[in-house]
Amino acid sequence: xxxxxxxxxxxxxxxxxxxxxxxxxxxxxxxxxxxxxxxxxxxxxxxxxxxxxxxxxxxxxxxxxxxxxxxxxxxxxxxxxxxxxxxxxxxxxxxxxxxxxxxxxxxxxxxxxxxxx
Amino acid sequence: xxxxxxxxxxxxxxxxxxxxxxxxxxxxxxxxxxxxxxxxxxxxxxxxxxxxxxxxxxxxxxxxxxxxxxxxxxxxxxxxxxxxxxxxxxxxxxxxxxxxxxxxxxx
Numbered sequence: 001x002x003x004x005x006x007x008x009x010x011x012x013x014x015x016x017x018x019x020x021x022x023x024x025x026x027x028x029x030x031x032x033x034x035x036x037x038x039x040x041x042x043x044x045x046x047x048x049x050x051x052x053x054x055x056x057x058x059x060x061x062x063x064x065x066x067x068x069x070x071x072x073x074x075x076x077x078x079x080x081x082x083x084x085x086x087x088x089x090x091x092x093x094x095x096x097x098x099x100x101x102x103x104x105x106x107x108x109x110x111x112x113x114x115x116x117x
Numbered sequence: 118x119x120x121x122x123x124x125x126x127x128x129x130x131x132x133x134x135x136x137x138x139x140x141x142x143x144x145x146x147x148x149x150x151x152x153x154x155x156x157x158x159x160x161x162x163x164x165x166x167x168x169x170x171x172x173x174x175x176x177x178x179x180x181x182x183x184x185x186x187x188x189x190x191x192x193x194x195x196x197x198x199x200x201x202x203x204x205x206x207x208x209x210x211x212x213x214x215x216x217x218x219x220x221x222x223x224x
Contacts, residue, residue: 035213045153045161045204047213059211062118095160102208103151103166110160 002026002106004096009111016086020111022079022096030054030074033100036081038092039110046092049081050100063089086115119143119207123216131224136192138219140205145185149209152181152190155218156201165190166208197223 008020020036036048049070050059058070069082079096093110120143130136140150148168153161163172165181168188178193192199200223205216 044202044218045155045206045215047206047215050211050213061212099163100208102149103163103172104153104161104206105163105166105172107160107162 002098004098004106004108006094006096006108006111009094009113011114011116012086013117014087014115016115017082017084018086018113020081020083020094020096020113022108024077024079024096024098027098029072029077032098034072034079035097035100035104036070036079037095037097037104037107038090038113039095040089040092043092048094051079052100083113086113088115091115118212119146119210119214121205121207121214121216123203123205123219125219126217127220127222129222129224130195132195132197134195136195136199136221138190138203138205138221140183140188140190140216142186142188142207146207146209148184149207150181150183150188151206151208152179153204153206154199154201155204161204164203192221195221195223199223 003025005023035050051070067085071080095110096108097104098106122141150168152165155161169181180191202218202220
């Protein structure tokens with residue numbers, strides 16, 4: 001059974017950094033495109049970033065471009081999101097999500113990032 | 118960027134009612150649209166992709182239709198467990214975008 005488990009969230013001050021990780025299991029990780037999607041408290045869904053199965057194609061939302069870096073380690077079945085220059089508006093639940101070309105078909109439970117002084 | 122506008126933002130309906138949610142794109146996206154259900158306190162779940170293809174395991178009372186710039190999600194007979202917020206998402210181009218969500222309440 002597929003499983004995605006996010007970690008690395010927490011409280012960070014504005015302009016600080018945080019690295020999120022997502023451990024994948026139950027499927028052939030390298031075959032799948034992966035994404036990060038976030039949801040601010042009480043708000044809707046916002047797509048953040050995408051990475052292809054081999055890591056060769058990457059996209060970002062304009063709101064995080066230049067501050068966030070997505071990466072993956074297929075040998076370790078892990079997806080990462082390095083977040084620098086964090087802002088109040090980055091406060092959200094961050095979901096690790098499988099899929100890309102036609103749909104996002106499997107979601108983790110999320111890790112909460114709170115940016116506050 | 119492609120903008121998606123859902124309507125209504127909130128609806129209240131009775132068990133057994135037929136419910137329709139609309140998603141309009143700011144430009145044509147062919148059939149590149151997915152629908153998700155998010156129950157309170159839970160992660161979103163894929164319902165429909167390709168505008169009308171039901172994800173495996175999703176009850177047949179859910180259906181999707183449309184192409185181009187206008188899409189609908191229909192629940193043919195609303196059930197108590199359908200209490201949730203529903204989101205559309207375009208998968209035509211990056212950046213991917215979501216609609217703002219439609220919250221469905223059971224009367």
